Amino acid sequence: MNVLFIGYGRMGGALGNAWLQAGLVNHLSIVDPGLTADAEQGRYIRLEDVPQHRAFDLIVLAVKPAYATAALAGLTDHQCQQATVVSVAAGVTERTLSNAVGQRCPVVRAMPNTPVLVGAGCTGLYATEHFDASRQAVISRLFEAVGAAYWVSEEQQLDAVTAISGSGPAYYHLFSEALAEAGIKLGLDPELARSLAAQTAFGAATLQHQPHANFTDLRVAVTSPNGTTAAAIDVFETQGQLRALVEAATGAAHRRSVELSNES
Ligand SMILES: NC(=O)C1=CN([C@@H]2O[C@H](COP(=O)(O)OP(=O)(O)OC[C@H]3O[C@@H](n4cnc5c(N)ncnc54)[C@H](OP(=O)(O)O)[C@@H]3O)[C@@H](O)[C@H]2O)C=CC1
Numbered sequence: 005m006n007v008l009f010i011g012y013g014r015m016g017g018a019l020g021n022a023w024l025q026a027g028l029v030n031h032l033s034i035v036d037p038g039l040t041a042d043a044e045q046g047r048y049i050r051l052e053d054v055p056q057h058r059a060f061d062l063i064v065l066a067v068k069p070a071y072a073t074a075a076l077a078g079l080t081d082h083q084c085q086q087a088t089v090v091s092v093a094a095g096v097t098e099r100t101l102s103n104a105v106g107q108r109c110p111v112v113r114a115m116p117n118t119p120v121l122v123g124a125g126c127t128g129l130y131a132t133e134h135f136d137a138s139r140q141a142v143i144s145r146l147f148e149a150v151g152a153a154y155w156v157s158e159e160q161q162l163d164a165v166t167a168i169s170g171s172g173p174a175y176y177h178l179f180s181e182a183l184a185e186a187g188i189k190l191g192l193d194p195e196l197a198r199s200l201a202a203q204t205a206f207g208a209a210t211l212q213h214q215p216h217a218n219f220t221d222l223r224v225a226v227t228s229p230n231g232t233t234a235a236a237i238d239v240f241e242t243q244g245q246l247r248a249l250v251e252a253a254t255g256a257a258h259r260r261s262v263e264l265s266n267e268s
């Protein structure tokens with residue numbers, strides 16, 4: 005597969021490197037002003053520098069949402085004639101993207117997350133109902149190579165996917181930061197506190213990932229009556245505080261995703 009990346013930062017780079025390593029991509033071209041240009045290696049500073057007659061099977065848009073439409077503007081007919089455009093830009097709608105490519109090729113929106121870096125990503129995918137089934141299978145295969153992939157039938161659902169799994173790794177990292185800091189305050193060496201937080205997150209996530217795992221059962225299994233966990237959970241759950249906080253935080257992420265869609 006002949007692939008062009010427009011934007012090769014954290015997300016673009018993670019996907020491109022993983023697909024290359026998995027042998028899913030034969031030839032990778034990259035446009036990113038932050039890279040050193042080397043046409044031999046398929047690296048370009050500007051889209052205008054990419055050979056105009058090269059046809060791509062896949063064009064991945066991975067720039068910040070504010071730059072998304074402008075970044076697609078210079079694509080030539082040859083470059084997009086057989087391509088599927090996959091955009092990971094949060095909140096930039098399928099219609100905006102299709103207009104930006106002049107309706108010359110189908111557009112898929114993807115909302116991956118940073119664990120794609122370690123093959124444990126989670127990606128929400130959306131395309132219009134007219135999207136070709138064989139192309140859909142190719143896109144599924146690409147994102148399944150870096151974790152789990154789920155298609156949603158309504159574009160608006162991507163705002164919720166963004167609020168839960170797109171931004172979600174940051175929530176877990178924030179909790180680990182807080183847990184490690186609490187460990188230090190309880191007298192642990194900082195490195196040990198960090199290791200305990202990370203290994204506990206890994207172990208809990210592995211348990212949650214088992215087939216048919218039930219989050220409540222897993223929590224109850226740790227919680228002895230009148231024991232230490234119950235003492236902590238009582239604090240987290242006082243007047244539903246934790247759930248209210250999570251609902252408010254994910255609501256804010258969701259609202260921001262909708263705002264970005266309205267701005268795009
Ligand atoms: N990080 C995440 O967890 C996730 C990010 N996303 C989405 O991925 C997109 C990229 O985010 P992320 O990778 O974190 O951001 P980065 O800033 O790491 O990467 C964006 C890259 O695009 C480059 N760039 C800017 N303008 C252009 C252009 N016109 N043509 C080509 N390249 C350009 C930037 O270069 P320079 O820095 O020099 O401007 C940068 O290297 C965003 O739209 C975001 O919503 C989606 C899911 C998760």
Ligand SMILES: O=C(O)[C@@H]1CCC=N1
Nearest residue numbers: 094117166170171172
């Ligand atoms: O924070 C953001 O806007 C992007 C989208 C999801 C994760 N990072």
